[in-house]
Amino acid sequence: MISSKADYIDHINQDKKALGIKSNGIGGKIMDYLSPNYIWKFQKTMRKLEYYSNCKNKGVTKLYVAYLKYKFKKISVKLGFSIPINVFGPGLSIVHYGTIVINRNTKIGRNCRMHACVNIGASGGEKGAPQIGDNVYIAPGAKIYGDIKIASNIAIGANAVVNKSCEQENVALAGVPAKPIGNVDIKKIIKHI
Template sequence: MISSYSEYKSYLEQDRIALGVRNDHFSSKIKDFLFPNYIWRFEQTLRKLEYYYNCKNSFWSKPTYYYLKYKFRKISIKLGFSIPINVFGPGLAIVHYGTIVVNTNARIGKNCRIHACTNIGASGGTSHAPQIGDNVYIAPGAKIYGKINVANNCAIGANAVVNKSFEETGILIAGNPAKKIKEIDIKKIIKHI
């Protein structure tokens, strides 16, 4: 959770690296102007909104906060994302446009790589949502729900239905219901870590 300006800048930098966005050349700035990367713009708005929500509580910052909230909602609808603030750690990489629904009570660690048609939510009318560790890959169509924990360095397969905890690190989880398939090296899947 962002708690200072320096942390906000750090989150942005780690998100940029995770997405593979270049901003070091003049040509990359022109390319971004002509062909905008809307996922990167979404993540920038997400982090700025988190910063204003967590750190800027003065009367003068309220108009900016509400403007950012409006802008965030507009781009969320455009991309099909229902992602609340203060859920993802630094290094978030959203791979494609498409439906991604995340519960407000979920917590996902750093370096999460997430695909479209994913749902991370509560179960049975409770407010308990998944707690997911660092360096987790979530493939397209994964459904993760309930009061569960997923350990660090795991990969969740396409269309997996995860409704129980997995405490072992470095494993591939897949199936309906999900089960351990094999041990993996997450650095082969999430290249930037």
């Protein structure tokens, strides 16, 4: 969670690295204007909203926070994302546009790489939601739900349904319901770590 200006800058830089965004020279700004990267715009808006909501949400700044909430909601709807703030650690990489739904009580560590059609949430109206470690790859269509814990350095396979905790690191989870199917070197999947 962003709790200072230094945290905000770290989150932005790590997200930029995870998405493979190059330096914003004049050529980069022209390309961004002609062909905008909406996922990067979404992540920048999310991080800015997190920073202002957590650190500067008083006085006149509340008006700016309200504007950021409006802007964040607008781009979220455009991309099909239902992602609350203060869920992801730095190094988030959303790979594609498409439906992504995440419960506000979920916490996900550093360097999460996530595809479209992912759903992470509570089970049956309960408040407990998944707590996911660092360096986790979540493939398209994965469903993760319940008051569970997922260890660090995990790869979750396409269309897997994860409803039980997995404390074992460096494994791939797949199937319905998901279970460990083998070991994985997460650095081969998440290249920027």
